[in-house]
Amino acid sequence: MWLLFKALLAILILTTGVVSLAAGQRLWVDSYVIDVLAVDKDCGQNCWFRVALDGSMGRKQVNTALAAFETEALPSRGSLMRFLLYDSGQDPAIGSVQVRLQNGVAGEVCFFSRTFTLADVVAAFGDPVAFWIDSSRSRFSRSNLGATTLETFEMVYDTPPMHVLGSFEMNADAARLRLPQSARVDSLCTPYYLADDRERPQPLVWPEWRGFGVPVETYVANPVR
Amino acid sequence: MLLKLSLAPIARLGYRQLPDWAQPDHPVMRNVMGHRTWRWRRFLLQLAGVVGISVVALTASYFANQDNGDAPPLREVLYWPLVLAQIAAMLFAVAMTANTVAIERQKGTWDSLKMSLSGVSMTLRARWAAVFFRLGWLLLVISLGRAVYIGLLLDDLVEFQGRALDLRISGITPDVSLDLAVILMAALMTAFILEPFVAVALAGAIGLGVSVLTRTRSIVILGLLLLIGVRLAITVAAIVAGGTVFEGDLGVTTELAELSDTQAWYRLVFASSEGDMMLKLLNLDTLGQVWADVHYAIYIGAALLGVVLVQALIANVLVLLAAWWAARPSDV
Numbered sequence: 001m002w003l004l005f006k007a008l009l010a011i012l013i014l015t016t017g018v019v020s021l022a023a024g025q026r027l028w029v030d031s032y033v034i035d036v037l038a039v040d041k042d043c044g045q046n047c048w049f050r051v052a053l054d055g056s057m058g059r060k061q062v063n064t065a066l067a068a069f070e071t072e073a074l075p076s077r078g079s080l081m082r083f084l085l086y087d088s089g090q091d092p093a094i095g096s097v098q099v100r101l102q103n104g105v106a107g108e109v110c111f112f113s114r115t116f117t118l119a120d121v122v123a124a125f126g127d128p129v130a131f132w133i134d135s136s137r138s139r140f141s142r143s144n145l146g147a148t149t150l151e152t153f154e155m156v157y158d159t160p161p162m163h164v165l166g167s168f169e170m171n172a173d174a175a176r177l178r179l180p181q182s183a184r185v186d187s188l189c190t191p192y193y194l195a196d197d198r199e200r201p202q203p204l205v206w207p208e209w210r211g212f213g214v215p216v217e218t219y220v221a222n223p224v225r
Numbered sequence: 226m227l228l229k230l231s232l233a234p235i236a237r238l239g240y241r242q243l244p245d246w247a248q249p250d251h252p253v254m255r256n257v258m259g260h261r262t263w264r265w266r267r268f269l270l271q272l273a274g275v276v277g278i279s280v281v282a283l284t285a286s287y288f289a290n291q292d293n294g295d296a297p298p299l300r301e302v303l304y305w306p307l308v309l310a311q312i313a314a315m316l317f318a319v320a321m322t323a324n325t326v327a328i329e330r331q332k333g334t335w336d337s338l339k340m341s342l343s344g345v346s347m348t349l350r351a352r353w354a355a356v357f358f359r360l361g362w363l364l365l366v367i368s369l370g371r372a373v374y375i376g377l378l379l380d381d382l383v384e385f386q387g388r389a390l391d392l393r394i395s396g397i398t399p400d401v402s403l404d405l406a407v408i409l410m411a412a413l414m415t416a417f418i419l420e421p422f423v424a425v426a427l428a429g430a431i432g433l434g435v436s437v438l439t440r441t442r443s444i445v446i447l448g449l450l451l452l453i454g455v456r457l458a459i460t461v462a463a464i465v466a467g468g469t470v471f472e473g474d475l476g477v478t479t480e481l482a483e484l485s486d487t488q489a490w491y492r493l494v495f496a497s498s499e500g501d502m503m504l505k506l507l508n509l510d511t512l513g514q515v516w517a518d519v520h521y522a523i524y525i526g527a528a529l530l531g532v533v534l535v536q537a538l539i540a541n542v543l544v545l546l547a548a549w550w551a552a553r554p555s556d557v
Contacts, residue, residue, distance in 0.1 A: 001537065001538065001541050002244075003242055003243065003244070004419070004423070004534075004537050006242060007242075007419065008415060008419060008530075008534070011414075011415045011418050011419065012411055012412065012415045015375075015410075015411035015414040015415055015418075016407060016408060016411035018379060018411075019379075019382060019390075019407045019410050019411050019414070020407050022379050022382035022383045022387055022390075023382060023387045023388075023390050023391075023403065023407055024387055025383055025387030026387045026388060027387075
């Protein structure tokens with residue numbers, strides 16, 4: 001037992017030192033901002049940020065929750081919200097809203113708008129790379145939608161660097177061969193993973209945001225190094 | 226010869242930490258271990274065996290884990306080979322000690338050992354210690370595999386300028402400081418490193434217990450088979466229990482959050498200590514999710530270190546009890 005205690009103590013001291021060194025990197029590595037996304041406040045009630053972190057999801061309305069973002073953790077498991085800085089700019093009443101993903105944080109930012117349709121998405125992005133439709137009862141591929149009742153469908157439309165979550169309601173027979181261009185787009189999201197830049201091959205660029213009337217003021221990838 | 230010379234100082238330093246009776250140059254240990262000299266052929270054979278088994282196991286594991294043509298993560302590739310190596314080490318340890326008394330009886334030395342003041346006790350303890358020397362090569366392979374896991378965990382920890390741990394402890398119950406989280410993480414790593422050695426020690430001690438309680442060779446074999454069966458059953462049960470909590474992209478099942486804290490703790494500790502599921506736990510994503518899903522799970526590193534210590538204590542007591550039982554004058 002004495003031998004075990006000696007080994008345990010030695011390993012415990014060694015591992016504590018190593019973990020402390022790993023965690024203490026912040027002390028000698030300069031801070032950096034990976035992504036800055038600035039959104040005009042006029043986005044208002046129809047514009048939301050959604051942050052999906054660690055498999056959980058939180059959602060905050062931009063113009064009402066700014067003050068809370070820095071201090072209030074979303075009710076999600078292991079929320080990473082502390083690392084998201086939300087800056088309301090110089091004058092919160094009339095200025096723009098800026099979302100900073102500081103030091104690289106796994107998550108996504110979505111705009112939730114009721115004004116876009118699938119036709120808008122297709123016009124801007126072209127054919128999707130991947131495509132799923134979910135119904136409340138089961139998951140279908142596009143080619144084998146077989147139900148006959150009127151159902152609410154959800155679609156996920158992947159077209160890098162965006163993915164689009166939308167919904168539509170129609171007779172499933174009619175949906176079998178054709179997805180309605182009028183399907184409502186519920187959200188436009190950045191790619192899911194905005195992580196530590198060591199894991200990201202290249203900066204993200206989303207000029208297409210403007211094409212949807214989303215009042216993006218600026219988007220800067222890796223502005224600070 | 227060069228390798229032997231370069232390793233000799235390290236070996237000497239290690240041996241100095243051992244009690245007198247467990248050192249390889251002690252007369253009883255020399256008797257138990259037999260005449261062991263450095264032979265290139267034996268060393269190369271052992272090395273080739275280890276490399277061969279590792280290559281076969283890693284290749285099989287790589288292909289078994291291959292999904293959609295993507296290379297599986299290193300953790301997954303190493304997982305099953307390490308689990309199987311750990312099980313093999315425990316079974317070898319049981320088999321090496323379960324026939325201790327039977328061998329001495331067969332050699333005709335048992336009665337003379339009993340006549341001496343501490344001959345029985347010394348011999349049994351030496352047999353137990355010899356397990357570590359004989360399984361040294363396997364324990365080395367297991368420890369190297371585990372070192373890879375620790376390296377991967379450290380790589381996770383340096384993400385976000387070292388804030389990865391802060392992110393994982395954010396919003397969990399209870400709220401703990403970063404300093405405490407670092408110490409608890411170190412405790413988990415320590416338990417992870419010590420676990421294979423303590424598991425072998427415990428298995429060897431149990432084998433020793435069986436050897437002093439059984440007299441005839443047939444009962445020894447029966448006892449050995451029973452022990453191996455029980456050991457395998459416990460391991461399989463622990464792996465199955467672990468399968469109910471460890472799975473999926475985040476390393477845990479969604480059911481984990483729905484379990485009561487008692488149930489979740491029981492499964493985590495049982496699977497980690499008996500089913501080698503600490504290999505799955507030593508992943509920052511998995512740990513973060515476990516900490517978030519199960520109340521007070523941040524303390525799991527300390528709990529597992531406690532389990533390892535208790536197992537070591539039990540092994541020690543078992544060896545002492547076996548020595549006392551075997552040395553009784555009535556047991557002739």
